Amino acid sequence: xxxxxxxxxxxxxxxxxxxxxxxxxxxxxxxxxxxxxxxxxxxxxxxxxxxxxxxxxxxxxxxxxxxxxxxxxxxxxxxxxxxxxxxxxxxxxxxxxxxxxxxxxxxxxxxxxxxxxxxxxxxxxxxxxxxxxxxxxxxxxxxxxxxxxxxxxxxxxxxxxxxxxxxxxxxxxxxxxxxxxxxxxxxxxxxxxxxxxxxxxxxxxxxxxxxxxxxxxxxxxxxxxxxxxxxxxxxxxxxxxxxxxxxxxxxxxxxxxxxxxxxxxxxxxxxxxxxxxxxxxxxxxxxxxxxxxxxxxxxxxxxxxxxxxxxxxxxxxxxxxxxxxxxxxxxxxxxxxxxxxxxxxxxxxxxxxxxxxxxx
Numbered sequence: 465x466x467x468x469x470x471x472x473x474x475x476x477x478x479x480x481x482x483x484x485x486x487x488x489x490x491x492x493x494x495x496x497x498x499x500x501x502x503x504x505x506x507x508x509x510x511x512x513x514x515x516x517x518x519x520x521x522x523x524x525x526x527x528x529x530x531x532x533x534x535x536x537x538x539x540x541x542x543x544x545x546x547x548x549x550x551x552x553x554x555x556x557x558x559x560x561x562x563x564x565x566x567x568x569x570x571x572x573x574x575x576x577x578x579x580x581x582x583x584x585x586x587x588x589x590x591x592x593x594x595x596x597x598x599x600x601x602x603x604x605x606x607x608x609x610x611x612x613x614x615x616x617x618x619x620x621x622x623x624x625x626x627x628x629x630x631x632x633x634x635x636x637x638x639x640x641x642x643x644x645x646x647x648x649x650x651x652x653x654x655x656x657x658x659x660x661x662x663x664x665x666x667x668x669x670x671x672x673x674x675x676x677x678x679x680x681x682x683x684x685x686x687x688x689x690x691x692x693x694x695x696x697x698x699x700x701x702x703x704x705x706x707x708x709x710x711x712x713x714x715x716x717x718x719x720x721x722x723x724x725x726x727x728x729x730x731x732x733x734x735x736x737x738x739x740x741x742x743x744x745x746x747x748x749x750x751x752x753x754x755x756x757x758x759x760x761x762x763x764x765x766x767x768x769x770x771x772x773x774x775x776x777x778x779x780x781x782x783x784x785x786x787x788x789x790x791x792x793x794x795x796x797x798x799x800x801x802x803x804x805x806x807x808x809x810x811x812x813x814x815x816x817x818x819x820x821x822x823x824x
Contacts, residue, residue, distance in 0.1 A: 468494040468542070470779050471558060471572035473549045473721065476504020477765045478757025478772035479578035481531040485776030486576075487539040489785035494542040494570065496549060496560065502536075503529040504580060505765060508600070508607045509628075520535055528765075539806055552725040556752060576780040578772060580760035581715035582734060586620065589675045595682030599629040599712035606636040614708025616684045619643045620673050624764075626658035626712030630665065633710075640665045641704050644687055646672045646694065676702065685709050708744065715762045719730045722759065725750060734817040735761030741821060745778035746771055754779050761821065763814055767805050774798045 471481045475497035483495045495502070506529030536543065544562065551559040583598035585591070595614060599621065605611045616640050619630045622645035643660065648670050650657050657667070668687060674696055675686040687771045688747035689700035689767045715736055722740040723729070728749035729738045739761050746754045754775040757768035774795060806815035 465569045465571055466494070466629065467571050468492055469572065469783055470494070470574045470576065470776075471496070471556070471570055472576045472578060472776075473497075473558070474578035474580060474757070474759075475499070475502035475543070475545075476507055476578060476580050476757060476768070477528070477532070477758075478580070478768040478775075479504070479576070480529075480536060481769040481772030482576045482578055482756050482776035482779070483772075484532065484539060485773045486574075486716070486780045487536075487541050489777070489780035491780045491783060491785055492542075493539075494544065495536065496544040496547040496570075498546065498548040500546050502533060502543065502545065504622050505600075506532070509765065510602045528769075538638055549721055552721055552753075563759065573783055574754065575725075576746075576754045576756060576775050577725075577740075577759055577773075578755070578757045578768075578775075579715050579718040579759050581720060581762050583711065584714040584716055586673070586711055586713050587738060590677055590682070591677050593679070593682050594679050594680070594710045594800075595707055596676055597711070599625050599710045602708070602710050603629045603632060606632060612636055612638055613710075614638060614642055614682075614706070616704075616706040617708040617710055618673070618687075619706050619710045619712060620707045621710075621712030621714075621782055622647075622650040622657065622667065622669070623712060623714070624652040624656060626710070627652040627660060629710065629712060631659050631663075634660070634663055634665070638708075641706055642687070643667050643670045644671045644673060646690060649673050668702075669755055672696070673709060677703075682707055682709055717759045717762060719759050722748065722753075722755060725753060727753065729756075730821055732761065732817050734813055735763070735821075737820065744791055744799070744822060747774035747778065752779075752782065753802070761814075761818060764805070767814075770798050770802045770805065774802075806823065 469492040471484045472479045474497045483493045487493045546563045556572045602613045605613045670690045674688045685704045687697045687702045688696040717736045727740040730741045731740040740748045740755045756771040756775040
């Protein structure tokens with residue numbers, strides 16, 4: 465059995481930040497991830513971050529990931545990759561499987577779950593054809609594997625993910641034939657949609673994909689207009705000759721481990737659905753078990769990193785590495801940065817949703 469003071473599950477932006485803050489306080493930290501490389505979504509994000517300097521504005525996600533990995537090495541944080549957390553037992557014992565075959569138990573005083581989120585699928589006739597994929601999968605192919613998923617792409621969803629991946633597909637050499645959005649308005653930031661418009665890509669709001677056609681792979685996408693009740697309008701269908709349909713239709717927190725651990729949940733649609741309840745320190749209903757990042761409510765990478773810092777600070781403090789005054793001082797600094805990220809027209813809804821969790 466492996467023994468550590470703080471175990472972090474998930475080496476994405478939230479998990480890396482949590483591990484770093486815990487180790488800075490002096491705690492012995494082990495970070496595990498089921499993937500062969502750490503960094504999570506950061507290394508797919510070749511665009512520059514927004515916000516203030518303290519939120520690394522102007523820095524590309526992959527560069528932020530590189531900086532965080534360098535900090536984990538400098539702090540001597542233990543890292544186990546290709547390691548899947550399969551179960552959490554009482555007393556914070558975590559059953560893991562390493563490299564798909566070796567089973568091991570990890571005993572920890574505090575546990576931080578930062579497992580992120582999974583892409584939502586949309587079902588329509590033909591949705592199982594090769595060529596229908598999540599926008600995140602397409603982003604992984606072009607930015608990590610350097611493989612173009614298709615030459616002619618239709619994007620379903622105009623949130624920031626759909627807009628950013630559409631532009632990155634254009635940069636990679638694909639033709640984005642259209643961005644289709646079921647809502648009456650584009651969902652993402654204007655700065656992202658403007659770049660796509662300048663490239664000549666048309667937007668179809670109040671539209672959706674009703675069918676994918678093809679024999680062995682996608683050859684056509686059928687798009688229809690929607691009425692005010694979100695139902696396809698008769699005789700409104702348009703056919704696009706595409707070989708790829710990307711789905712940027714939201715994310716759902718990857719919360720299976722929190723369910724297994726017995727955490728209390730609350731349902732917040734604005735943050736992705738069922739979310740482990742947590743207090744202002746990111747501690748769940750189980751003492752010593754913290755959550756951070758998209759598992760605690762789907763937002764953005766900058767927010768995930770700040771939540772990771774908050775969880776790391778408070779996990780270390782619970783083990784005596786910070787006095788109460790210092791703990792609250794550091795926590796308040798993070799909360800102020802989170803409040804800044806959740807301000808403005810796009811952040812207000814997230815702020816009120818997070819407050820709803822505290823009151824649940």
